[in-house]
Amino acid sequence: MTTQTLPIYQIDAFTDVLFAGNPAAVVPLSDWLPDDVLQKIAMENNLSETAFFVPSAGDEADFHIRWFTPTVEVPLCGHATLASAFVIFNRLGFEGDLIKLQSQSGVLTARREGDAIVLNFPKQPIKREPVSEEVLEALGGVKPAETFGVVSRDTDIVIVYDDAAIVRNLRPDMSALGKLAGRGVIVTAPGDKTGLDMISRYFLPALGINEDPVTGYMHCVVGPYWEEKLGQVDVVGYQASARGGVVACKIDGDRVHLKGEAVQYLKGEITVPT
Template sequence: MTYNQHFPFFVVDAFTSNPFSGNPAAVCILEEATSDEWLQGVAAEFNLSETAFLWHQQNNQWKLRWFTPTCEVKLCGHATLASAHVLARELCLKDEEFLFSTLSGTLVVKGNENTITLNFPKIEPKLFSNIYLHEQTAAIDTLDLNIVAVYQAGEDIILELAHEDEVLDYEPQFDKLAKIDTRGVIITAPGKNPDRDFVSRFFAPRFGINEDPVTGSAHCSLAVLWSKKLGKSSLRAEQLSKRRGIIELGVYPEHVSLIGESRTFSRGNLAL
C-alpha cells in the first residue's frame, strides 16, 4: 500500500430502516490485504463499535475482517450486514449472495430488495451453576441485577432477567462489567409486547465498546436460548440501546439466520 491512494468507505446503519438508529458500522473497500497496524489505526479513527475491511478474492468471494477501536474481533453481525449492503446497494454488484472469508469461517450472506440475511454460526448457551453467581472473582454478583440464570455463550456471558423493563432501565456500571472475564455481557428478558419475542442489551467495555447499539453476533446464542424457551424457530428481537434495532431470527439445525434492513449514512474516500 502506498501513499496518495484513495479507498472508498461507507458508514451504514445496520438493523434499521430509520435514520439515526440501528448500529453504525464503517465499511472500507481495499484492493489487497494490508498491515494489522494500519487496519487498527483506521478503526480507531472511525471510533465506531466496528469497522469492516473488505477486499475481493474471486467471483463472489470476499475477505472480511472486523475491528473495534481497540482490537480485532472474530465475529460481527452488524458490520457484516453493512458490508453486504455496500456491495449490493452502493457498488451495485449483481451477485445474489456473497461469501465472506472470516476468522469464523466462510459466512454466506444473501440480499433482496429490502433486507439482508446473514447465515451465522449457531452458538449453544450453556447454563452456569448457581455457585458461579456467588464467586467474587466472577464479579457477576456485584451487578445490581435480579438475575434468573447465567449462561456461557461462546465468548460472551448471557444474564437472563425476568422482565423487559429490567433490561430497559438497567444503568450499567462499566467498571464492574469490565471485571467479568468475557468479551461481552448480554442482558436479556422476554418481550412484554406481542410484536417482539425477547429484548436485550450488550456491553463490552473490555473490548473498547461500553454499550453496542445492535449486536448481531450476540443473537447467534440469544436466538438459540429463546427458541428453546418459547418453543419456536422464528423470532423477532429488539435491542434496547438508545439507538434501538430490530433483528428477525431463524434457528436451524446447523446455523442461525439474522435478517435486517440497513441504510447508508455517509460515503467518502480514505486519503492515505
C-alpha cells in the same frame, strides 16, 4: 510519506431509518493493508466495528471479510457484515442476490430479500456455569432467572431476567463490569411488546464499548436460547440500546439466519500510508 485514498462508507445496520440501529464503517479494499494499519483505521473511525473486505481469489467465496473494534480484531460481527453486504449490493454493482464471505468464522452468506438482507451465521453454543455476585452487583444487583456462558467466546456472560423492564432499565457500573468480565455481558428477557419475542442488551466495556447498539453476533446466542425456551423456530428480538434495533432470527440446525435492513449515512474517502 506516500499515501493513498480509499473509499469509506458509514452504514446504519439493523434499521430502516437513519440515526437508529448500529453504525458500522465499511472500507472496501483491492488488497489487504498491514494489520496495524487496519487497526489504526478502526481506532480513528471510533465506531464499535469497522469492516474491511477484499475480492476472494478462491471459488468458495466472493470476498474475504475482517472486522476490527477500535482496539482489537474480532472473529465475527453481524452488524458490520450487514453493512458490508449493503455496500456490496447497492454501491459496488454486485450482480446476484447472494454474497459469500470468507471469514475467521468460516464462510458466511448475505442474501438480498427485498429491502432486507438475511445473514447466515453460525449458532453460538452455550454452557451452564455460575456467574459471580460481583458481576450481578455491577449490573445493579437484580436477581436473574438464569445465567450461562458462551462456549466459542467463553469470557462472554449471559444473564437472563424474567422481566423486560429490568433489561430496559439497567444502568451498569461500566468501570466495574469491564474489570470483572473478560469480554462481554449479554442481558436478555422475554419480549414485552406485540411482535417481539425477546429483548436484549450487550455490554462490552472490557473492549472499549460500553454498550453495543445492535449486535448480530449476540442474536446467534439469544436467538437459539429463546427458540428452545419458547418452542419457536422464528424469533424476533429487540436490542434495547439508546439507538435500538430489531433483528429477526430463524434457527436452522447449527446456523442462525439474521434478517435486517440498513441505510447509508456517509460516503467519503480516507487517506492512509502506502
